[in-house]
Amino acid sequence: xRAIGLTESYxxxxxTEDGERLxxxxxxxxxxxxxxxxxxxxxxxxxxxxxxxFVCVLGASGCGKTSLLRLIAGYEQPSSGRVRxxxxxxxxxxxxxxxxxxxxxxxxxxxxxxxxxxxxxxQGVGRAERRERAEEAVRxxxxxxxxxxxxxxxxxxxxxxxAIARTLAASPRIILMDEPFGALDAxxxxxxxQQLRRLWLASRQAIFFITHDVDEALLLAxxxxxxxxxxxxxxxxxxxxxxSEEESTAELRKRQEYGKLRxxxxxxxxxx
Ligand SMILES: Nc1ncnc2c1ncn2[C@@H]1O[C@H](COP(=O)(O)OP(=O)(O)OP(=O)(O)O)[C@@H](O)[C@H]1O
Numbered sequence: 001x002r003a004i005g006l007t008e009s010y011x012x013x014x015x016t017e018d019g020e021r022l023x024x025x026x027x028x029x030x031x032x033x034x035x036x037x038x039x040x041x042x043x044x045x046x047x048x049x050x051x052x053x054f055v056c057v058l059g060a061s062g063c064g065k066t067s068l069l070r071l072i073a074g075y076e077q078p079s080s081g082r083v084r085x086x087x088x089x090x091x092x093x094x095x096x097x098x099x100x101x102x103x104x105x106x107x108x109x110x111x112x113x114x115x116x117x118x119x120x121x122x123q124g125v126g127r128a129e130r131r132e133r134a135e136e137a138v139r140x141x142x143x144x145x146x147x148x149x150x151x152x153x154x155x156x157x158x159x160x161x162x163a164i165a166r167t168l169a170a171s172p173r174i175i176l177m178d179e180p181f182g183a184l185d186a187x188x189x190x191x192x193x194q195q196l197r198r199l200w201l202a203s204r205q206a207i208f209f210i211t212h213d214v215d216e217a218l219l220l221a222x223x224x225x226x227x228x229x230x231x232x233x234x235x236x237x238x239x240x241x242x243x244s245e246e247e248s249t250a251e252l253r254k255r256q257e258y259g260k261l262r263x264x265x266x267x268x269x270x271x272x
Contacts, residue, residue, distance in 0.1 A: 019051030022174050022206050023072055028081030029231070030067055041067050043231040045081070049174065052204040056211055056221035056240075058269055064232030065210045069176050072208060073099050086173060095123055098172035102179045104163035106151040112162045113138055113147040116169040123170070137169035138162070140199060157188035161195070168199075177209045181216070193219055194249050201245060214265050218242050218258070219249045224265065228272020235272035 030042040041064040049055055049072075059065050070076045071083050074091035085091040106115045116134035125133070138147045141161040151159055160180060167175060180196075181189045197220055200207060211217055217224050222243050226236035242252055242261055252258065 019053065021048050021050050022086055023047075023049035023208070024082070024084045025068075025071070026082045026084075028071065028078040028083060030064070030071065030076060031079040032067075040079075040231040042071075043229075043233050045227075045232070045234055047225060047234060047237065049206055049208050051206055052222075054200055054207045054209065054220055054222045055225060056209045056217035056223075057225045057227060058211060058214065058217050058265070059227035059232065059272065060269065061212070063227045063229065063272075065227055066178055068227070068232075069099075069178050069208065069210055072174075073097060073176055095119065095170045096173045098167035098170055098175045100160075100163050100167050100175065100177045100180045102182045104151070104159040106159060106162055106166070108151050111148050111150060112143055112154070112165070115151070115162060116166045119166060119170045133171070134165075134169045137165040140168060141165045142195065155188070156184050157192055160184065160192060164196070164199075173206065175205055175207045177207060179210055179212065182212065189216075190249070196220065197249060214262055214269070215253075218261060218265065219252055226265075226268050226272045228269070236268050 025045055025047040028042060028045045029040060031038055031040045033039055045068065057065050057068065067076065071078055072085060072091060074085065074093045074097070077090070082089070083091045086096055106112075107118065110118065113131070113134050116137050117130045120130040120133060135147065138144060141164050143158060143161055143165060146154065146158060151162070154162065164180070181192050184192065193216060200220075209220065218240060219242075221240045224236065224238060224240050225234060227233070228235040242255065242258065244252060
């Protein structure tokens with residue numbers, strides 16, 4: 001694995017070394033299909049996600065980012081190697097691991113609050129607690145006033161916030177996000193980045209976040225991972241030197257070293 005140029009100026013990232021290891025991926029490869037259709041998409045990937053980390057994964061289209069997320073979510077099993085999630089040897093879908101996709105996939109006939117309640121209902125959480133947790137989650141993403149609205153009444157950004165609320169309502173220990181802002185316009189995207197950052201700073205729930213957007217990774221991540229190659233493997237795994245708890249995303253963008261770090265990361269992506 002190449003060291004990231006970014007680490008040279010590393011001085012501000014939080015120490016998460018002491019945080020509990022929530023996800024551990026060890027020498028994993030993943031092969032889809034069989035026989036002539038066989039395709040190895042990940043090879044020898046090792047990664048971890050610890051408590052309080054916000055890990056952003058960058059990589060060219062098709063290098064296996066979503067496949068990696070699917071392994072952690074338990075939707076796929078590795079062809080070789082180990083994926084341990086919250087102490088379990090075999091990753092499987094469970095409420096402690098929330099997933100947010102690029103498209104909100106809300107139930108169109110349920111209000112925002114009821115969408116947020118849905119997973120809790122499936123888990124057998126009682127009505128009063130369900131409602132309370134859903135309302136709280138909807139408030140946290142700033143949709144308190146819209147909780148009775150149906151999805152078709154919401155903008156794209158609001159829908160995505162509703163999808164995040166649905167995930168938060170289940171109080172997951174890990175949140176997996178697959179390009180959650182990828183389909184949004186630039187301004188909405190920036191607003192949601194700021195909002196997610198505030199949510200994360202307040203809760204420190206571990207987040208594993210896939211993005212194509214270098215700026216998004218620099219503004220949000222405590223650690224940046226670059227996947228590359230075919231089959232995909234980890235080219236870079238390094239703390240984000242730009243990470244700061246005090247500064248807003250707008251302030252971070254204005255930092256002198258921002259442009260240089262961005263350039264380095266783009267170069268890493270090109271050569272990954
Ligand atoms: N279920 C599947 N069966 C066979 N091949 C698959 C399957 N899912 C993904 N692939 C292939 O695996 C490769 C990696 O796909 P994946 O979606 O993980 O990449 P990605 O980096 O997330 O791409 P993108 O950035 O475009 O979303 C691609 O070539 C894709 O066509």
